Amino acid sequence: MSSPIAYFAIEAAAVTGPVFWIDEVRIGTTWADVTPTGGPVAPAPAPVITQALLSTQGMILRGSNGPASSTYQVLTSSNLTLPPSNWPSLAAHSFDATGNFDSTNPVAPGSSQQFFRLLVGGTLPPVPTAPSITTPPQNQTIALSNAATFIVTAAGTAPLHYQWFFNTNTPVGGNSNTLALLNVLSNNAGAYSVIITNNYGAVTSAFATLSIGAPLGELARYNLVGFGAAVTGGGEIAETDPAYRKVYTALELATAVRSANKTAGSVKVIEIMNDLNLGWNEIDPAVQSLDSTPFSQPATPLLHPVLLASGVSTMQISPKSGLTIFSANGATIRRASWSIKNTANIIIRNLKFDELWEWDEQTKGDYDRNNWDMIVIGVGGGTVSHLWIDHCTFTKAYDGTIDTKGGADHITYSWNKYAGDDGATNPNSFVWQQINALEANLAAYPMYNFLRTRGFSAADIVAILQGSGKTHAIGELSLEPVNENSCVTFHHQWYINPWDRLPRLAGGTVHNFNIYVDAPLMLAARRLRDAKVAAMSPADQTTFANNYNFRPSGNGSISTENGAMLVEKSVYIDCVWPLRNNQTDPNNPIYTGKILGLDTIYSFLESNGSTTYVRGNSTDPGNPLGPFQAPIIPFSWNTNSGTPNGVLPYTYTMDDPADLQAIVTSPTAGAGAGVLSWNKTNWLKTSY
Numbered sequence: 001m002s003s004p005i006a007y008f009a010i011e012a013a014a015v016t017g018p019v020f021w022i023d024e025v026r027i028g029t030t031w032a033d034v035t036p037t038g039g040p041v042a043p044a045p046a047p048v049i050t051q052a053l054l055s056t057q058g059m060i061l062r063g064s065n066g067p068a069s070s071t072y073q074v075l076t077s078s079n080l081t082l083p084p085s086n087w088p089s090l091a092a093h094s095f096d097a098t099g100n101f102d103s104t105n106p107v108a109p110g111s112s113q114q115f116f117r118l119l120v121g122g123t124l125p126p127v128p129t130a131p132s133i134t135t136p137p138q139n140q141t142i143a144l145s146n147a148a149t150f151i152v153t154a155a156g157t158a159p160l161h162y163q164w165f166f167n168t169n170t171p172v173g174g175n176s177n178t179l180a181l182l183n184v185l186s187n188n189a190g191a192y193s194v195i196i197t198n199n200y201g202a203v204t205s206a207f208a209t210l211s212i213g214a215p216l217g218e219l220a221r222y223n224l225v226g227f228g229a230a231v232t233g234g235g236e237i238a239e240t241d242p243a244y245r246k247v248y249t250a251l252e253l254a255t256a257v258r259s260a261n262k263t264a265g266s267v268k269v270i271e272i273m274n275d276l277n278l279g280w281n282e283i284d285p286a287v288q289s290l291d292s293t294p295f296s297q298p299a300t301p302l303l304h305p306v307l308l309a310s311g312v313s314t315m316q317i318s319p320k321s322g323l324t325i326f327s328a329n330g331a332t333i334r335r336a337s338w339s340i341k342n343t344a345n346i347i348i349r350n351l352k353f354d355e356l357w358e359w360d361e362q363t364k365g366d367y368d369r370n371n372w373d374m375i376v377i378g379v380g381g382g383t384v385s386h387l388w389i390d391h392c393t394f395t396k397a398y399d400g401t402i403d404t405k406g407g408a409d410h411i412t413y414s415w416n417k418y419a420g421d422d423g424a425t426n427p428n429s430f431v432w433q434q435i436n437a438l439e440a441n442l443a444a445y446p447m448y449n450f451l452r453t454r455g456f457s458a459a460d461i462v463a464i465l466q467g468s469g470k471t472h473a474i475g476e477l478s479l480e481p482v483n484e485n486s487c488v489t490f491h492h493q494w495y496i497n498p499w500d501r502l503p504r505l506a507g508g509t510v511h512n513f514n515i516y517v518d519a520p521l522m523l524a525a526r527r528l529r530d531a532k533v534a535a536m537s538p539a540d541q542t543t544f545a546n547n548y549n550f551r552p553s554g555n556g557s558i559s560t561e562n563g564a565m566l567v568e569k570s571v572y573i574d575c576v577w578p579l580r581n582n583q584t585d586p587n588n589p590i591y592t593g594k595i596l597g598l599d600t601i602y603s604f605l606e607s608n609g610s611t612t613y614v615r616g617n618s619t620d621p622g623n624p625l626g627p628f629q630a631p632i633i634p635f636s637w638n639t640n641s642g643t644p645n646g647v648l649p650y651t652y653t654m655d656d657p658a659d660l661q662a663i664v665t666s667p668t669a670g671a672g673a674g675v676l677s678w679n680k681t682n683w684l685k686t687s688y
Contacts, residue, residue, distance in 0.1 A: 058106040066095035073119045130201025131156035137208035141677035150179040164194045211668040219688035225652045226489025228412030231388045233324035233347030234268030236684045243268040250283040257294040272327040278336035279310030299370040304358035305437045318342045326683040330674025338375045341382025352393040352673040365549035372398040378406030387411045393673040396421045405476035407485035417494045417672030423462040455532045464525040467497035475506030483507035487642020494664040494671040497522040499552040505563035509642040513568040516660045523574035526552040559593030567597040569654045582630035596635035601657045
């Protein structure tokens with residue numbers, strides 16, 4: 001096929017000399033027409049970009065004239081002057097059967113100006129990917145003035161760019177996967193995150209929280225003081241010492257406690273490494289059959305679905321002198337009561353005790369059938385002397401949280417948290433699990449059914465039940481002479497919506513200082529209960545009063561039977577009776593105890609919405625602290641084992657009660673298990 005050529009021109013440029021010679025000119029319509037035999041091969045067709053546009057998906061490139069079905073790469077560079085060999089490959093695709101191409105290449109928002117070109121063939125690069133986080137930055141608790149480091153590990157096509165932020169939107173750090181903070185101060189506490197970007201996308205990490213703990217200079221506030229000041233426990237021994245046991249299972253715990261209970265070759269320190277579920281049905285059968293096993297089965301559960309499956313255990317620590325049981329990470333002990341008897345010099349620290357409660361149909365709300373205490377001391381006449389329970393957390397218990405019996409003496413409770421149940425915010429709380437089980441068969445539970453058919457909703461019942469019931473009882477049988485031996489110190493205790501007994505003392509000696517009683521939801525629950533009862537018919541009110549016990553008492557600290565209790569620089573919020581002196585017969589002084597409050601704050605939300613607030617001594621005229629139940633016996637220390645000379649035998653430092661809320665509720669330096677982050681050898685010490 002011929003094609004006419006209308007014009008033909010030869011143009012020369014940048015030549016020298018007067019003559020420009022042309023040897024031969026060939027004109028044709030194909031490469032073969034103008035190429036001598038054996039001449040060069042025809043050049044490959046060059047791809048042509050015919051369209052380039054930016055969409056929400058990225059840069060779209062379209063064109064033609066490529067080798068059919070062969071591979072090409074999209075190259076990109078922000079510098080047009082770079083040689084093509086230095087342009088990075090952005091993506092790899094294939095021409096279609098006719099040599100056309102159509103590719104969309106991602107462009108990150110805010111990217112700098114880019115230029116694009118095609119490369120036919122070549123080595124295919126890995127498929128580009130947007131950033132992803134493989135290891136997020138972790139929460140940290142750091143002592144004041146120390147250094148903190150956050151590290152993130154990310155994947156994605158390089159280069160990756162990092163920008164750290166403090167409290168959501170304040171940029172900090174530079175372009176690194178590591179954020180180092182030196183000499184942290186209290187205003188450094190907060191949430192840290194990082195945004196990681198590359199040419200293909202961006203990803204934001206989860207928040208990591210930096211908490212600032214107490215500086216070393218303030219650790220002396222955790223010293224052991226009070227009646228238990230002489231306690232040493234198992235002492236400060238190395239982890240490599242045969243007397244130091246790390247336990248991960250119920251069997252290892254049973255073996256360690258059994259060894260500790262022996263006098264020869266005994267264990268002195270038990271470190272609980274992780275949470276332990278110790279219900280009778282869930283522990284290794286080898287625990288039950290172990291020679292001299294410390295585990296036994298108490299009253300079997302009746303109603304709670306979790307406990308019906310797991311069972312409940314009692315672990316006995318007896319006899320023993322010199323033992324520390326602790327967790328460095330605030331491990332949880334579930335579904336077991338610890339019984340301490342015939343022992344001396346015991347330390348229990350940084351543990352959470354949980355899931356030892358169920359609804360009480362059997363004794364109609366008196367909670368007398370199961371007799372499950374989270375810790376019971378000196379039961380059955382087993383003498384206990386010198387005990388320290390520190391930085392522990394206790395949830396709602398069936399009976400007492402910690403009961404002291406048999407005249408147990410020289411005991412200190414410090415920095416403990418009594419949390420109750422969290423059903424107000426957790427729909428799967430332990431109480432809610434019980435209530436949901438009762439809801440499934442109302443007719444089978446007369447007391448619960450009475451409440452539900454007389455105006456109480458399930459949520460009402462959960463709200464009323466959330467606080468701990470019988471928190472501390474000191475003294476076993478009424479007017480028992482051995483009760484006089486008890487001497488106990490409570491300080492920096494955080495009670496959340498308790499019903500009663502902070503503590504209840506019968507005949508011994510108690511010193512409360514810097515205790516924080518935070519009970520607004522208890523008071524609201526009590527008033528909710530009273531309103532529901534008031535709305536009942538008179539007949540139902542009589543039935544309720546004669547048959548069922550379902551009312552938060554609102555009691556605070558109680559001294560009876562000539563007990564002596566001093567309360568100093570403490571806070572009682574919304575207790576109905578912050579201080580009491582009689583619970584049996586106000587007309588008989590044998591049942592009346594001595595109690596005195598000094599420089600203590602009492603705040604109470606009145607039913608009309610106003611708040612009563614006082615700070616002072618219980619002996620001040622008109623002070624509503626109390627006691628008001630029986631004629632007041634002037635305060636004096638008893639001359640018993642704790643105060644033989646009628647004076648406190650120890651010195652101590654107190655915080656201002658106005659500061660107690662911030663102190664005991666601090667997430668890094670306050671009360672409860674898992675709060676302090678420090679060298680775990682500190683848990684073996686008694687002074688700092």
